[in-house]
Amino acid sequence: MVADTGKTLRADTAKPVNLPEPLAVEEDAAGLPAFVKLKRRQKITAVEDCWRIDDEWWRSEPVSRLYYAVILASGQRLVLSKNLIANSWYRQSY
Numbered sequence: 356m357v358a359d360t361g362k363t364l365r366a367d368t369a370k371p372v373n374l375p376e377p378l379a380v381e382e383d384a385a386g387l388p389a390f391v392k393l394k395r396r397q398k399i400t401a402v403e404d405c406w407r408i409d410d411e412w413w414r415s416e417p418v419s420r421l422y423y424a425v426i427l428a429s430g431q432r433l434v435l436s437k438n439l440i441a442n443s444w445y446r447q448s449y
Contacts, residue, residue: 375436375445388423388435388444401426416440422447 379392388399404424411418419439426432434447 373448375447378435378444378446380435380437380444388425388437391425391427391433391435391446397431398428399425400428403432 380388381390381396383389387402390396390398402423402425404422406422407420408422409417409419417440421437421439423435423437424432425435436445436447437443438445
């Protein structure tokens with residue numbers, strides 16, 4: 356059971372969870388992710404999966420992203436996303 360903090364819940368106090376983190380990614384000649392910089396530069400050895408999401412096209416800021424499930428040379432698995440509108444890369448927690 357969670358203890359009652361005594362604070363009133365309000366809609367403007369909600370905080371988003373699982374936000375993507377900006378990430379430095381180097382692409383190869385084909386535009387695929389080749390290296391990422393976490394604490395240090397690491398080579399991407401495999402792309403396990405790739406998918407695209409295009410949504411909310413009617414808004415002023417539509418969503419258009421490419422997602423990659425990758426494996427680094429260290430064996431670590433990551434999910435990366437590229438914002439195709441802003442041309443920026445992110446690490447997605449899961």
